[in-house]
Amino acid sequence: MSSILTNVAAMAALSTLRSIDTGLETTQARVATGLRVGAAKDDAAYWSIATTMRSDNLALSAVQDTLGLGAAKVQTAYASMHSAIEVVQEIKAKLVAATEEGVDRSKVQDEIAQLQNQLVAIGDASSFSGENWLKADISAGGGTLGKNVVASFVRDESGNVSVKKIDYVLDASRVLFDEGGDLGILDGSTVIEGASVTVMVNVSGVVSEYSVASYTTDDVIAAGAGASTFDGSYATDGTDDYVKVGDDTWVLAVDQTTLTEQEVAFEDSGGNLWAVDLTSVAPSEIASVATFEVDALTSEAQFAGLVQMVDDALYLMTSAAADLGAIAMRIDMQEDFASSLSKSITSGVGRLVDADMNEESSRLKALQTQQQLAIQALSIANSSPETLMALFR
Template identity: 65%
Template sequence: MTSILTNVAAMSALQTLRSIGSNMEETQGRVSSGMRVGTASDNAAYWSIATTMRSDNMALSAVQDALGLGAAKVDTAYAGMESAIEVVKEIKAKLVAATEDGVDKAKIQEEIDQLQDQLVSISQAASFSGENWLQTDLTAASGSEMKSIVGSFVRDEAGNVSVKKVDYELSTSTVLFDTGGDTGILDQVRDISGPSATLNINVGGVTSPVTVKSFTTDDIIASGLGASTFDGSYANDGTDNYVKVADNTWVLAVDQSTVPDQEVVYTDSSAGLWAVDIPGGQAALAATAVEQSVDNLDITAITTAEQLGNLIQMVDDALTMMTSAAADLGSITMRIDLQGDFVKKLTESIDKGVGRLVDADMNEESTRLKALQTQQQLAIQSLSIANSASESILTLFR
């Protein structure tokens, strides 16, 4: 049936043309954007995954930047520690040279003074972005302070995210100088006086060899000594003998032949001690009380070969701790490099994965667009033919 009111062929051709136009619009959008899934309406699942992974990739990019900053901090600390190790090696060599008989210790000390100043300079200069890992206030930090470097961004299987960090502890074994006290590797004071000092002390007219075991006296207070003799240097309470080694500092003198291992320290608490004179006793004892640190050691204050040997051992112990700290910094540097490479590869892998989900195949889309253009031209011609079909009815009325 032919109708001039309802042109079914034209309606069908128009519907086809509209469908082709819609497909062309979609294809042109993919060609222009390069994406097969550009909005949630294209494919909600793929769009959601791609959006989440792009967000994670931005976080990983921030991790890469943080790794670069962390690497700079570690490299600065390592460079400072490495330089400090070389300086401490020089100090150790100077001390060994000082063991030679007849050497001018004052001249050697002048060189050591310069090396000590260099250690301070290195420690102060080893700072990056306001952080110095070679010196800090360990006292305020209760003995240790944790430094962290952002290492990675992780999303687990449950969708929970977290930032993993690489930690490095600033402690008495890794910090060169404690700015709030003296617990660093180089400013930690150590006793190099040796195990004891033996003196001949006159006790009741009889000279006996005695051994003084310790010189640390701040926290032990004498009580109830009931002294019977006192002259400012020696005291006896009727049972034990005590020697004054400093102001308000008294040490129990032990007879080597009876109790060689006893170690007791007393501090005078205005107990009114009495004693007899001991010529040279106090000075001889005070000379053995030697406490030094690497940053302020003074070989001119050394009186015995044993003390010099203990001083060399002290510097070598500090060198061992510095070497261990440098090794820790080196291992962190290696880990940061490895993590940086991994984050870079991970970012590229995520980009590839997202691309497989949402990127358009340009070869396929361009071919499809060409075909749609051809279909559009044919649909237009079909619509034109369908519209002209009703005109043929006029011939029936001629």
């Protein structure tokens, strides 16, 4: 049936053209943006996932930046610790050289003092972005101070997010200097004990062991500046008295007339009685690697203790440098992982929302052709009422 009021063919052609225009608009948007899902209306689920993962990827990018900052801090601390180790090794070498007889220890001390000043300079300069991991106030925290480096951004299966960190604790075995006290490796106080000997002494009829300070013959002579006098197993330097208790081993003595309860250790040629001074303790000196003075030592035992103290400090510094190296290695690995993870997230989001440009370009061409045909069909449909006019002529 033909009608001049209702043109069914034109209505069908117009509907088809509108549908094609809608498809063409969608395809053109995909081609222009490169996105198959560019807004929530395109696919709410995929759009939500993509938006969340893009946000996480931005956070991960920030983590990569902080990893670079953390790596710089660790590298600064490691480089400084390595330099400090070299200086302490030099100090150790100077000490060993100073054990040789005839060496002017005052001159050795001048060299060591310069090396000690260099250690202080290294500690002061070991700072990056305002943080110094070799010189810190660990006393305020009870001997420890926590440091950390941001390592990763994590979202668990429940949607909860967290920032993971690499922790590093500064303590007496990892910092060179303690700003709030003397707990650091180089400024920590160390008691350098002198020599001691255990002697059996009869006191009031009871024989017991006593640990007392001991001295070599050279020590006794040095104490009296060469003026000591010897009488068999007794010696005096004018101030202190000594009795011999073993081969080249002397202990401080007291006048027996004031210690009637103790067994006589020696009777000198003048008839004086001498006993072991049980109150004498091994001489000691409080020192640190950053402050000790070689020419202040009074015995070879103390000198040996000083060498051991420096070697102990060197061991702690080497261990701390190894810890810093391990953290630096982990940061490098974490940087590589973060970079790979960021690329994977970007790729995963692309699979969800990116448009297939080959497919979209083919669809665009097809829709443009369909549009032209639909326009042509609509034109034909609109011209059909004109044929009815011929019937009335």
